[in-house]
Amino acid sequence: MQKTFHCRISTTSERVCVFGTGDMGRSLGLRLLQAGYGVVFGSRRPHSSSSLIPHGAQVLGHAAASQSAHLIFIAVQREHYDFLVPLANQLKGKVLVDLSNNLRKNQYPEANAEYLQSLVPGAEVVKGFNTLSAWSLQNGPSDANRQVYICGESVEAKQAVIAVAIKLGFSALDQGFLSVARELEDFPLQLFPQWRLPLRIAIGLSAAFFFYLLIRDIIYAYVTQSKDISFRIMVSLANKVCPIVSLIMLSLCYLPGVLASFLQLYRGTKYRRFPDWLDRWMLCRKQLGLLALGFAFLHVLYTLIIPIRYYVRFKATEQNRTTQFDTTTAWRGDSYLSLGILGFGLYVLLGITSLPSVINTLSWREFSFIQSKLGHLTLLLCTAHTYLYGWNRFLSSSTYKWYTPPGYMLCLVLPSVVLLLKLLLITPCVDRTITRIRQGWERGADQRNPKDSQPLIP
């Protein structure tokens, strides 16, 4: 115990060792110097390296360098780790921080940090700092990732490394034992893992509706009336695909929550896990919603530039006034636009409250009020906006070119289902049951003593 504490404080005023004088090693050394540490570099050729290293640091051979500090950063590529084997004795009891990354996933059978531990069994290996780039180390943790993830077997060793991280201005997060090292090493290689499924859904839906509408609008006009209106692809068609995909994505964002409620209602308990597909779906709701917002944003822009279009301006001058002013049409048109605006306003509000720093200022109840109550209201407004857009065209047979329904009709199916199910859930009798289930009540469990198996948060 005493020892740990000692090392934790003393590292600050004492020396830290860095093996490797490459980019990463030098950047780290510079930052350590700035934070007030003494830095000793370990190098194979100390004399030729000394010109490269930051001013104020020392360069020694590996063995000599390792003697000067309790904590040693290994800023060397994994392929060269074998130089550590002959040093195993000197490194006994030292804390070795493995900074290494790989160029691709599953490059090696085991994690670099585990390999390092196997080479120097007497040392206490801690994986960490590998999610930082040399650039962000040099320039401080102002803009780039401030978080540092570490893992390792020894609590004392991790404490010492956390202390250094904090001194350097990072906040360190202990991720557990060394077996997590592979995950940490994969982290810098990952590219939006949570966005993949939602992005694929968005692209798939966009492509499907694009071709559907291409056939119904452009090709239909060409085949039946020999008119070339292919120029409409760029704006008119895009402005149909965007709102359709946005509305479907938004209902996909709220569907899993509704399904989960019905599942709990059916099972009569909340203590059974959801099926895996539902769990995974629920975890990507945020991404689905944000993509929906992106498509809605494009829809708004595409709509607003309509009057500037050459085609529209040309039409306007051509148009002859043949009809009387129709108040119903005016009502319908203005309501349709107004609902769209209000829906988009709420949409943007949902987007803003998805920003990490805004979420952090919200209590749990506030967050769920916005994301659930306002979210369903947004869905309601956007769905009503689409229904008003369709208006009485649902009944006219000329709408169904080649016996196919128009895109906006297809995209209304899912949100209507979600809203109907949600309506069922908020009817008083169902709502009462679901609230009791969420507070821990279990159907058919009343005879059991539920004393300490009850949850605390509804």
Next chain:
Amino acid sequence: MQKTFHCRISTTSERVCVFGTGDMGRSLGLRLLQAGYGVVFGSRRPHSSSSLIPHGAQVLGHAAASQSAHLIFIAVQREHYDFLVPLANQLKGKVLVDLSNNLRKNQYPEANAEYLQSLVPGAEVVKGFNTLSAWSLQNGPSDANRQVYICGESVEAKQAVIAVAIKLGFSALDQGFLSVARELEDFPLQLFPQWRLPLRIAIGLSAAFFFYLLIRDIIYAYVTQSKDISFRIMVSLANKVCPIVSLIMLSLCYLPGVLASFLQLYRGTKYRRFPDWLDRWMLCRKQLGLLALGFAFLHVLYTLIIPIRYYVRFKATEQNRTTQFDTTTAWRGDSYLSLGILGFGLYVLLGITSLPSVINTLSWREFSFIQSKLGHLTLLLCTAHTYLYGWNRFLSSSTYKWYTPPGYMLCLVLPSVVLLLKLLLITPCVDRTITRIRQGWERGADQRNPKDSQPLIP
């Protein structure tokens, strides 16, 4: 002292106990296991509970479980706390973390944590973690609230709990003594307390101006000309209410600051507290400003869809060119639009710099530059935008239907007053006095020795 330190480190590698195998208890236990703790659950029926608990944890009876750890999380509802009374002896000296929440405010006469302390006087009760949901515990502190609030009498006990919180990836904030527990227990129940007053003002203003304009525009046309233009409610009326409310809210956001300056000027000192109403008003300036931005955003959207409206397109074809092109009108119209755009641009900039994560990157001087200088500039641009909108209609008697001024005239009163007062404040002689007051100077206090009562930050 030694003991504290000992417990702080040793908890990490040792065991933590969780009483209660409900939702919250199990989620917490799982997270503790992932962070490398040994976890022992305390349950009334250890055998029947063991199937539910996360893999790797142990279940024992309450008495046996409490012996295995120094830190015990009480994940049981308050109604069942009495089972702890017979354990009082075993719990002596232990740290008990009260996780409980209530279903509504003032459900019980005293805070749950204080009640717990009264039941087990020998233990050191710490309130904490109750602002987290079981969901956010299970899924880690990535998206939901990362902050954990704790309070308690014993510094050592709180240190131990903070250490656990940090290990679990949360950042812990010590809020003081156990008397704060009630506040912490109310926190998850609160719903935008700071937004209530500004929201009520916004709704009140919207309703008032809606009915005022409904009478002046729609009903007036119906009564005097028997024309039904009720369809204008959806867009035209909304597009009058939004900018009016936005401008008034924005001036309400800057008025208290100006009033405070005049109060300091009148009193000749800054060392007297502002009246309570002014303090409360100043604390909700941010919310007033953000709501104003929301209304401005809707105003922009409502304005931009004007040319798409059926009514406007119908009018356009009907219109006969009767007038000559008027350069003054062109100047006025374009200036009016341009000021509106620049004002909205600054508005959005103010909104972005209100995001918590952006504020954190600004120095105090930068923050006040944006929120004060740019804020007043925004108000100036928006007010000028409205004046140009009115233009010479202020003088025409036909503007005053039923002897009432139009909405945009009414909404100009407050911003004009704020801008005039601000103008007074930045005249050199007044500015000099206010600056001296803010630097600690007091009128009539020159004979006193102001040595160590002077402030440091202007």
Next chain:
Amino acid sequence: MQKTFHCRISTTSERVCVFGTGDMGRSLGLRLLQAGYGVVFGSRRPHSSSSLIPHGAQVLGHAAASQSAHLIFIAVQREHYDFLVPLANQLKGKVLVDLSNNLRKNQYPEANAEYLQSLVPGAEVVKGFNTLSAWSLQNGPSDANRQVYICGESVEAKQAVIAVAIKLGFSALDQGFLSVARELEDFPLQLFPQWRLPLRIAIGLSAAFFFYLLIRDIIYAYVTQSKDISFRIMVSLANKVCPIVSLIMLSLCYLPGVLASFLQLYRGTKYRRFPDWLDRWMLCRKQLGLLALGFAFLHVLYTLIIPIRYYVRFKATEQNRTTQFDTTTAWRGDSYLSLGILGFGLYVLLGITSLPSVINTLSWREFSFIQSKLGHLTLLLCTAHTYLYGWNRFLSSSTYKWYTPPGYMLCLVLPSVVLLLKLLLITPCVDRTITRIRQGWERGADQRNPKDSQPLIP
């Protein structure tokens, strides 16, 4: 060692002393009391001060107060520091926290904290908390800057101050030795140092293009056709300046990265520092990009209000249909608008991912994917948007009024160059070389043993 630990814990349950009962001192004292500290104010006239100080604190003379605590906050202006000289003996070994700020840069030859240290050489001076205002201290670190910066010679003293900062709800960042104090004292006085250069570029470009276009458009029409179209300044001219400046700023944001790659390619190594101007340029890329986004946002608003303008509505009614509908023009117009919309959508995405809290959730690879890949795609879309806007007017001699090219042609030069250079960089053979260089390969260095001088992160 033991002593340090002792003071770190004991300060929490014990007393802290504050010298000075001004604004700052009282605010700090109040906050310390709320966090559970005992607070003793040191004042020259303890009896007259006692009415001002927060309830629960004590006021004593300086000498008596200093005896009651190990940690003393000096909330007094620098001019009055001399009262500390006679107390030098009592202050020996105490931790003195210098909170002071100056009214302007370089007000004194040395930092206030260094001056304080010279007056009381036996004490351990720590600079800190000076970036906070009294206001943010009173109202807690919720909205204003949560970060506290400290520096000082003694590690133990800094640890004690960090512990207090954490208790008060701030996160403390150790910036190094006392020599950094001057920098910390200058911090509250700084006003967007990183934004200066980009802002100057933006203003310079705006002014240059404004006058260029004023001459080409307004004055040319007046001179050659005696037409007064000066009203166009407000919207038409603004809507030319905004997109031009935006596109140039965006290419200025991506040019330094491309130049750096070519420099590395030419040098055959990445281990030589970039020239200073390139380094400085690269550090303000974010600001350049965000300003470009601001101008693009204004351009979008200016474009969207076009159909509402009096001039445009007047023209529309005047217009006689003389031409046939031209599908090519429709294609060109719609593509131009569509590219602009998509470009702006990506632009906004880049802006959102520049928010500090969003950056923190991205891995390094994700961040560079967005800022580099999507950034260059944005530049490509916006450049194509501008080329389509020009269309065949590049070839028509009437475009070149007074032999000058129009603004959109001038602004295409830089983005075209950047895109061409980038295209060169991503051709397979060049890309292979640059990737090897970034992984640490050096041209002509193969004979050397590169073992431990290799970087770890590509």
